[in-house]
Amino acid sequence: xxxxxxxxxxxxxxxxxxxxxxxxxxxxxxxxxxxxxxxxxxxxxxxxxxxxxxxxxxxxxxxxxxxxxxxxxxxxxxxxxxxxxxxxxxxxxxxxxxxxxxxxxxxxxxxxxxxxxxxxxxxxxxxxxxxxxxxxxxxxxxxxxxxxxxxxxxxxxxxxxxxxxxxxxxxxxxxxxxxxxxxxxxxxxxxxxxxxxxxxxxxxxxxxxxxxxxxxxxxxxxxxxxxxxxxxxxxxxxxxxxxxxxxxxxxxxxxxxxxxxxxxxxxxxxxxxxxxxxxxxxxxxxxxxxxxxxxxxxxxxxxxxxxxxxxxxxxxxxxxxxxxxxxxxxxxxxxxxxxxxxxxxxxxxxxxxxxxxxxxxxxxxxxxxxxxxxxxxxxxxxxxxxxxxxxxxxxxxxxxxxxxxxxxxxxxxxxxxxxxxxxxxxxxxxxxxxxxxxxxxxxxxxxxxxxxxxxxxxxxxxxxxxxxxxxxxxxxxxxxxxxxxxxxxxxxxxxxxxxxxxxxxxxxxxxxxxxxxxxxxxxxxxxxxxxxxxxxxxxxxxxxxxxxxxxxxxxxxxxxxxxxxxxxxxxxxxxxxxxxxxxxxxxxxxxxxxxxxxxxxxxxxxxxxxxxxxxxxxxxxxxxxxxxxxxxxxxxxxxxxxxxxxxxxxxxxxxxxxxxxxxxxxxxxxxxxxxxxxxxxxxxxxxxxxxxxxxxxxxxxxxxxxxxxxxxxxxxxxxxxxxxxxxxxxxxxxxxxxxxxxxxxxxxxxxxxxxxxxxxxxxxxxxxxxxxxxxxxxxxxxxxxxxxxxxxxxxxxxxxxxxxxxxxxxxxxxxxxxxxxxxxxxxxxxxxxxxxxxxxxxxxxxxxxxxxxxxxxxxxxxxxxxxxxxxxxxx
RNA sequence: GGAAGCAUAGCUCAGCUGGUUCAGAGCAUCUGCCUUACAAGCAGAGGGUCCGCGGUUCGAAUCCGUGUGCUUCCA
Numbered sequence: 023x024x025x026x027x028x029x030x031x032x033x034x035x036x037x038x039x040x041x042x043x044x045x046x047x048x049x050x051x052x053x054x055x056x057x058x059x060x061x062x063x064x065x066x067x068x069x070x071x072x073x074x075x076x077x078x079x080x081x082x083x084x085x086x087x088x089x090x091x092x093x094x095x096x097x098x099x100x101x102x103x104x105x106x107x108x109x110x111x112x113x114x115x116x117x118x119x120x121x122x123x124x125x126x127x128x129x130x131x132x133x134x135x136x137x138x139x140x141x142x143x144x145x146x147x148x149x150x151x152x153x154x155x156x157x158x159x160x161x162x163x164x165x166x167x168x169x170x171x172x173x174x175x176x177x178x179x180x181x182x183x184x185x186x187x188x189x190x191x192x193x194x195x196x197x198x199x200x201x202x203x204x205x206x207x208x209x210x211x212x213x214x215x216x217x218x219x220x221x222x223x224x225x226x227x228x229x230x231x232x233x234x235x236x237x238x239x240x241x242x243x244x245x246x247x248x249x250x251x252x253x254x255x256x257x258x259x260x261x262x263x264x265x266x267x268x269x270x271x272x273x274x275x276x277x278x279x280x281x282x283x284x285x286x287x288x289x290x291x292x293x294x295x296x297x298x299x300x301x302x303x304x305x306x307x308x309x310x311x312x313x314x315x316x317x318x319x320x321x322x323x324x325x326x327x328x329x330x331x332x333x334x335x336x337x338x339x340x341x342x343x344x345x346x347x348x349x350x351x352x353x354x355x356x357x358x359x360x361x362x363x364x365x366x367x368x369x370x371x372x373x374x375x376x377x378x379x380x381x382x383x384x385x386x387x388x389x390x391x392x393x394x395x396x397x398x399x400x401x402x403x404x405x406x407x408x409x410x411x412x413x414x415x416x417x418x419x420x421x422x423x424x425x426x427x428x429x430x431x432x433x434x435x436x437x438x439x440x441x442x443x444x445x446x447x448x449x450x451x452x453x454x455x456x457x458x459x460x461x462x463x464x465x466x467x468x469x470x471x472x473x474x475x476x477x478x479x480x481x482x483x484x485x486x487x488x489x490x491x492x493x494x495x496x497x498x499x500x501x502x503x504x505x506x507x508x509x510x511x512x513x514x515x516x517x518x519x520x521x522x523x524x525x526x527x528x529x530x531x532x533x534x535x536x537x538x539x540x541x542x543x544x545x546x547x548x549x550x551x552x553x554x555x556x557x558x559x560x561x562x563x564x565x566x567x568x569x570x571x572x573x574x575x576x577x578x579x580x581x582x583x584x585x586x587x588x589x590x591x592x593x594x595x596x597x598x599x600x601x602x603x604x605x606x607x608x609x610x611x612x613x614x615x616x617x618x619x620x621x622x623x624x625x626x627x628x629x630x631x632x633x634x635x636x637x638x639x640x641x642x643x644x645x646x647x648x649x650x651x652x653x654x655x656x657x658x659x660x661x662x663x664x665x666x667x668x669x670x671x672x673x674x675x676x677x678x679x680x681x682x683x684x685x686x687x688x689x690x691x692x693x694x695x696x697x698x699x700x701x702x703x704x705x706x707x708x709x710x711x712x713x714x715x716x717x718x719x720x721x722x723x724x725x726x727x728x729x730x731x732x733x734x735x736x737x738x739x740x741x742x743x744x745x746x747x748x749x750x751x752x753x754x755x756x757x758x759x760x761x762x763x764x765x766x767x768x769x770x771x772x773x774x775x776x777x778x779x780x781x782x783x784x785x786x787x788x789x790x791x792x793x794x795x796x797x798x799x800x801x802x803x804x805x806x807x808x809x810x811x812x813x814x815x816x817x818x819x820x821x822x823x824x825x826x827x828x829x830x831x832x833x834x835x836x837x838x839x840x841x842x843x844x845x846x847x848x849x850x851x852x853x854x855x856x857x858x859x860x861x862x863x864x865x866x867x868x869x870x871x872x873x874x875x876x877x878x879x880x881x882x883x884x885x886x887x888x889x890x891x892x893x894x895x896x897x
Numbered sequence: 898g899g900a901a902g903c904a905u906a907g908c909u910c911a912g913c914u915g916g917u918u919c920a921g922a923g924c925a926u927c928u929g930c931c932u933u934a935c936a937a938g939c940a941g942a943g944g945g946u947c948c949g950c951g952g953u954u955c956g957a958a959u960c961c962g963u964g965u966g967c968u969u970c971c972a
Binding site: 414545605609658673677766863 | 918925955956971972
């Protein structure tokens, strides 16, 4: 078979993903093996794959694939969440394009469109995950508005309500006037904004014409002012106790109040108080019994209560009112001012603090066990630094606003009579039964259900239990087997939104934590360090990257640069590195495959014994290291380690050491061992780069479909020969040193040399002679005790190597320089070691093995110095 | 205003419990190679006051304090 020049990822990816799926490797059913379970953080159903997903899901896939090889029954559950605000916004936009206004639709009509939209576009992101190679159990795909899931959400709502943990109340909330819904604090993004600070004077209700000046960035809100507040210790305003002022333009008479809340330094030290439109003002209003005048409609236009500009947009009014204030002489001055302005995470509209009746969930009791679990490492966070953040939030937890003024989502199961009596019940019939108890004349068609939906996170917090069918039967076999799940992989930015709440619901409803470990990935940033986001448009097109470089290369690039919890700057050079790595392995395969037709039983393979033995030990050594790294989620370090093992140890050293000469036969043993070694390496790499490894695994021995790498059990690694590892390193050292000397003396690669070795370790050289000879292109290697005439001397450890070449003029100056430089370094090194060892406090305080190591360093350095001095003097 | 994180080669970053397996990787740079798997490659090389200062210690890139700079979270 003709093998292509490079790895052809496009065909390979399609073929293997389909094959793994068909073979059932992705699907899990409970059995006697231990389970290793991950529930995917459900992406937004409107989403398309971006770098954050690529990172997050590659991490999960690496964990799943490795666990599978280690004998776990792995289950990785895919799914999406309904993302009420984002989806509703998309559907509204889609309808608008069709010329349909949401206002003209009934709730049911709208939902019909929404479901159509979901069926059409909602699965895109899951399909894209297949391109990335994700080993997901597709039979378990869930959606947060599936019938049973919906029922679970309603059931939890009823339960919490009955426990007294859910209540209705008027509070200051974050209002998104574009989406016309409340937002939780976490959904508001504060952006630095260039604003203006307006100084406005209010006429005092005194006989003399006196004024008090306030500063505000939101002049349109003065129409809702119900007081002016100053600091009780502020001498400027002490005389105003008990006085009143008039709101400009509308001449509302409002009191001057005194409160220590005021920052005397800010503005004029006098604050206008608008309880309906500012949280702090609201609290002041409560304290001082101020009336609340709500001057805004839900769409951000002025309400009738404003009395002026009714129906006009708040920002247009801001401009107009400034003009009006100027004309009336109330505007004193304007100042440039930068402040933090809240924007909606989803619609980017400027948030209005607004008083509103909402549904709330009490968090204090739920938070307690969830906080303890993390603090006591019953649920372990990686990296642990996020425990602090978690503790801080959980310790100061506020009640959760769970209602959203949207249609797309789980409709709150609260029911009202025409005179606004309310009950909470699963169905209309139950609600009717309850409500009619106190009103016998009530008919069922008079009852109307709450319009609001629940926050999306109020459904996704049930994810780890509900994907296994908690609602239908909490004792079902799947839930018993897979819950608690093993590892949650997510971004730190949703630690409160989601992670904390899943822990709460897990304890509340399962009595158990939802997962053992939480691994927080970093945030993917672009080259300039900006977070990749849709709004910036700086996220590369992942599918294009996969197409260009291959899924393995994309996976490589995100994994190589993502130490746990640290942000990663995404750089295309890493994609190239990944692609090149695939090709390197592909070419190594071509080399080995090329030997197949030249396998012979008669060929000597003694020369290769050392190489094989050494490589096997290197793999074992690395296998042990990898185990430790995976335990700590040092995933990028693990990949680097595997990369080095394959590229350096295997390709650069091992293959060169065992490679037969041009068109020479290769022994059956070397061939077979090399393939076995290759297969072990492919297995170690497979979790990171599944496609290229599976492809080559099959090609190496011409395996049949079904005889696959993906489910192959991984051996337990342990090293039993430290000596050969040291000898391998020594051999590399000798080879590099001789090559360096060749280079420095301008030898061409083809120039042959004669190498003479003055050593105490003849056994080592005898075992590696053939390898050494080929690697340094030596015609002959012999032992000696004297430096041959006109030879280059090289010192490696305490061995002296002499290089002779015919027809080569040797530059002793270069050589002398090199030896002198080495000697100088070593003398300095020895001096530092001597100093340490002659320090009494070191000898008495340091651990014995450290002292022993220093002694060894001392004697090694002394020996080497001696050898170097001898070489120098013989020049 | 409160809190956290980061500062290591030209660039992007590793460096777990303090000790030469500790100063490392990739990219970039320099030298030599179209060597019979791979030029997306091979063989070598150069390059760093581990941000400044102070402390703990026999010993600090690593621990503590402090200053500076950047980032993020909360108010």
